[in-house]
Amino acid sequence: MNKKAIILRGVSAVMPLCIGDFPFSFIVGALSVSLGMSVWQSTAWSCIVIAGSAQMLALNMLKTGTSLGVIIFTTFVINLRHVLYSASMAGKIREASFFKKCFMSWALTDEVYATTVKEMDENKSDKYLFYFSVMLTFWGFWVLANFLGAIIGSSFPDIQKYGLDFAMVAAFIAIVVPQIKSQACTVAALVASVSGVLLVVLPWSLGIVVASLLGVLAGLAVDLAEERKLNAENTSTELMLANKEVGHE
Amino acid sequence: MSNSYFLALTLGMAAVTFLIRFSFIGIAGKLDMSERVKKTLRFVPVAVLPAIITVQILGVNSHMEFDLHNPKVIAAIICTLISFRFGLVWVVISGVGSLVLLNTFM
Numbered sequence: 001m002n003k004k005a006i007i008l009r010g011v012s013a014v015m016p017l018c019i020g021d022f023p024f025s026f027i028v029g030a031l032s033v034s035l036g037m038s039v040w041q042s043t044a045w046s047c048i049v050i051a052g053s054a055q056m057l058a059l060n061m062l063k064t065g066t067s068l069g070v071i072i073f074t075t076f077v078i079n080l081r082h083v084l085y086s087a088s089m090a091g092k093i094r095e096a097s098f099f100k101k102c103f104m105s106w107a108l109t110d111e112v113y114a115t116t117v118k119e120m121d122e123n124k125s126d127k128y129l130f131y132f133s134v135m136l137t138f139w140g141f142w143v144l145a146n147f148l149g150a151i152i153g154s155s156f157p158d159i160q161k162y163g164l165d166f167a168m169v170a171a172f173i174a175i176v177v178p179q180i181k182s183q184a185c186t187v188a189a190l191v192a193s194v195s196g197v198l199l200v201v202l203p204w205s206l207g208i209v210v211a212s213l214l215g216v217l218a219g220l221a222v223d224l225a226e227e228r229k230l231n232a233e234n235t236s237t238e239l240m241l242a243n244k245e246v247g248h249e
Numbered sequence: 250m251s252n253s254y255f256l257a258l259t260l261g262m263a264a265v266t267f268l269i270r271f272s273f274i275g276i277a278g279k280l281d282m283s284e285r286v287k288k289t290l291r292f293v294p295v296a297v298l299p300a301i302i303t304v305q306i307l308g309v310n311s312h313m314e315f316d317l318h319n320p321k322v323i324a325a326i327i328c329t330l331i332s333f334r335f336g337l338v339w340v341v342i343s344g345v346g347s348l349v350l351l352n353t354f355m
């Protein structure tokens with residue numbers, strides 16, 4: 001396949017996700033301006049950081065006057081899930097140069113990972129071209145949406161009055177609800193919410209971080225309990241089968 | 250926002266995000282993550298986001314006071330219901346829309 005066709009394939013593969021994320025980045029842009037960033041700061045921020053949920057969270061924390069250290073630490077916590085993507089990609093791009101690996105990692109977002117993971121499996125040299133066309137398309141749309149949001153936000157300085165700060169909470173709900181698929185996830189979410197409310201007394205907004213940790217541990221506990229139950233059931237069916245065989249003899 | 254604060258915020262956030270994304274790619278398969286760790290990491294977003302959502306909508310402050318006669322609670326319930334069937338745009342529109350209506354009529 002020629003290069004142009006590969007680039008086009010990459011662009012069209014990621015396009016639905018670009019369109020889906022457009023409003024999200026737009027809201028980040030509008031809110032960041034209402035919280036004191038200039039249009040150019042907001043755009044540069046999206047350009048360099050490129051981590052939607054973390055940016056949304058950081059804005060939320062800026063609003064409540066959280067210290068810089070806690071904002072960065074929370075960014076670390078919320079983005080920890082990307083370790084999974086890194087681990088999954090690592091084996092597939094082993095032969096890439098150090099610089100290439102750095103560049104690829106920089107915008108390895110949920111969307112880029114989801115679009116490229118299958119392609120990277122194949123042993124073609126073209127796969128990097130595909131990856132970069134996906135990544136740069138996504139990045140371009142992300143920054144553009146943020147920029148437009150920042151411009152609109154700066155023309156309506158009272159944006160918070162229209163309930164647009166609630167847009168952030170609504171966006172979080174839209175992100176998290178589809179992810180809660182199992183009982184363990186539900187427990188993790190409930191434990192984190194309740195302890196989040198109880199732990200607001202902790203200084204430096206550390207409550208959210210501690211509450212999240214408790215939620216993750218609760219999820220892990222449910223996971224372990226389910227596995228034990230499953231193992232116990234397997235052993236008992238094996239025993240029953242063994243008994244039946246004995247009975248036949 | 251002052252430029253120095255902005256720079257610290259941007260570079261700090263970008264650095265931790267990059268380090269996470271680069272972690273395993275950087276060591277290029279020299280270390281494998283156990284299935285247990287992988288499974289547990291999936292709980293991170295489903296724990297962090299609900300905690301933030303609840304604290305936000307209940308408007309809890311550090312004196313442990315919150316107000317249940319709060320239109321945000323109803324708007325959040327509407328958002329959750331909408332999110333079962335529809336995407337982000339509709340959730341945001343219905344959430345902000347219902348909050349504006351509730352604020353006007355409640």
